[in-house]
Amino acid sequence: MESALAVSRLPPHDPGTPVLSVVDMHTGGEPLRIVLAGCPEVSGPTLLAKRRYMRQHLDHVRRRLMFEPRGHRDMYGAVLVPSELQDAHLGVLFLHNEGYSSMCGHAVLALGRFALDFGLVPAPAAGTCEARVNIHCPCGLVTAFVACEDGRSHGPVRFHSVPAFVLATDLMVDVPGHGKVVVDIAYGGAFYAFVSAEKLGLDICSAKTRDLVDAASTVTEAVKAQFKINHPDSEDLAFLYGTILTDGKDAYTKEPTTNICVFADEQVDRSPTGSGVTARIALQYHKGLLELNQTRAFKSSTTGSVFTGKAVRLSMTETPFQVEKSTRLPSLRSQDYLILLRGAGYKNFTSLRLHVAEVKFQGLSQQVKEGAAQEYHQRCSFPGLHPGIFNYSGETQLPCCEDTQAALWRSPHGEERRPLANTHMSEPSWKQLQLTS
Numbered sequence: 226m227e228s229a230l231a232v233s234r235l236p237p238h239d240p241g242t243p244v245l246s247v248v249d250m251h252t253g254g255e256p257l258r259i260v261l262a263g264c265p266e267v268s269g270p271t272l273l274a275k276r277r278y279m280r281q282h283l284d285h286v287r288r289r290l291m292f293e294p295r296g297h298r299d300m301y302g303a304v305l306v307p308s309e310l311q312d313a314h315l316g317v318l319f320l321h322n323e324g325y326s327s328m329c330g331h332a333v334l335a336l337g338r339f340a341l342d343f344g345l346v347p348a349p350a351a352g353t354c355e356a357r358v359n360i361h362c363p364c365g366l367v368t369a370f371v372a373c374e375d376g377r378s379h380g381p382v383r384f385h386s387v388p389a390f391v392l393a394t395d396l397m398v399d400v401p402g403h404g405k406v407v408v409d410i411a412y413g414g415a416f417y418a419f420v421s422a423e424k425l426g427l428d429i430c431s432a433k434t435r436d437l438v439d440a441a442s443t444v445t446e447a448v449k450a451q452f453k454i455n456h457p458d459s460e461d462l463a464f465l466y467g468t469i470l471t472d473g474k475d476a477y478t479k480e481p482t483t484n485i486c487v488f489a490d491e492q493v494d495r496s497p498t499g500s501g502v503t504a505r506i507a508l509q510y511h512k513g514l515l516e517l518n519q520t521r522a523f524k525s526s527t528t529g530s531v532f533t534g535k536a537v538r539l540s541m542t543e544t545p546f547q548v549e550k551s552t553r554l555p556s557l558r559s560q561d562y563l564i565l566l567r568g569a570g571y572k573n574f575t576s577l578r579l580h581v582a583e584v585k586f587q588g589l590s591q592q593v594k595e596g597a598a599q600e601y602h603q604r605c606s607f608p609g610l611h612p613g614i615f616n617y618s619g620e621t622q623l624p625c626c627e628d629t630q631a632a633l634w635r636s637p638h639g640e641e642r643r644p645l646a647n648t649h650m651s652e653p654s655w656k657q658l659q660l661t662s
């Protein structure tokens with residue numbers, strides 16, 4: 226039920242016109258547009274089936290939300306859907322400028338706070354300092370731990386991701402304009418190619434973002450053209466999401482190592498990339514550069530925002546690989562590359578995975594240092610990017626129409642627990658997007 230106050234604040238609109246209500250958040254400068262209401266039903270018995278359904282039948286919703294004039298080419302989104310997993314508090318489909326990703330760490334960090342403050346999970350008992358939010362992402366169940374005070378989010382969020390693994394190290398790729406380049410590929414809920422920017426003739430800290438994006442995208446395209454990536458569990462997850470250029474400082478130090486993630490269609494992550502950090506930790510562990518429970522800091526070269534992360538446990542699964550070997554391209558399967566981790570022998574068709582936990586963001590999710598944002602915009606030469614992207618405002622309205630997501634907004638403690646204003650946001654405002662076809 227909506228309060229009279231909330232309704233009176235809504236702008237006039239034709240009740241027959243579909244309206245999407247959204248909340249905009251960001252983590253470390255990376256946007257997250259969360260759909261509150263108005264998305265047509267996303268059908269499917271499983272989350273991966275819902276992802277396929279949305280791609281086939283509701284892609285116009287993604288395009289309205291992500292593209293200009295309401296979004297921009299680096300916009301990111303989340304559609305919340307019911308999950309088939311009993312333990313999940315919510316399911317989520319991630320949206321970006323090209324389609325639908327399998328994992329998104331910055332979104333999980335923001336959604337953790339969102340879920341607690343909007344009553345999607347029970348308020349933790351008095352005296353509890355972290356709320357647990359189980360988020361079913363396309364890659365699997367991810368748990369966010371949200372620091373809280375008096376039942377509301379307050380401070381850092383961390384998450385435990387799905388098991389990460391290394392797919393390939395020292396892979397020789399023919400990169401147009403750069404010759405043979407050696408890259409590593411690792412999985413942190415999504416697959417990334419990793420290469421030091423220096424190997425592409427760039428300094429990650431001073432190069433123009435446009436040049437970093439061009440180089441990273443060329444690597445992504447080259448890997449996609451020359452190798453077929455397989456995932457042990459599902460063909461839906463078997464794709465290269467992007468390339469992460471690094472400062473090459475993989476050996477452990479207390480100082481943060483810097484990287485830039487270029488994913489989807491040349492989209493740039495303003496944050497250090499939660500799923501990328503997860504994959505990079507798996508890679509560093511695999512190379513013997515990081516111990517279990519050793520915390521490493523990762524810095525975004527675009528905004529300077531920092532995530533920390535550590536590997537917490539090794540696990541071995543007996544899941545056989547179910548994907549077919551490509552006849553056209555050399556096939557990359559993790560049993561080919563991963564299994565002899567640290568010299569231990571494992572039998573064929575056993576995948577060894579690393580549980581990477583505590584990817585953690587210390588800042589409040591709405592705050593980006595103004596200086597960092599300005600510096601980024603000076604270096605960035607995307608014509609369509611407007612500086613307003615860092616000025617997120619909140620959503621004070623409750624969903625204005627009943628739809629398939631309505632069940633998600635029903636707090637376990639009743640409607641009245643829903644806050645009228647999202648306290649993450651400095652300047653409450655409403656936002657409605659007209660959905661025309």
Ligand SMILES: O=C(O)[C@H]1NCC[C@@H]1O
Pocket residue numbers: 255301326328329330331332486488494496497498499500501
């Ligand atoms: O933090 C992350 O994992 C995401 N950020 C944008 C690209 C990735 O999905």
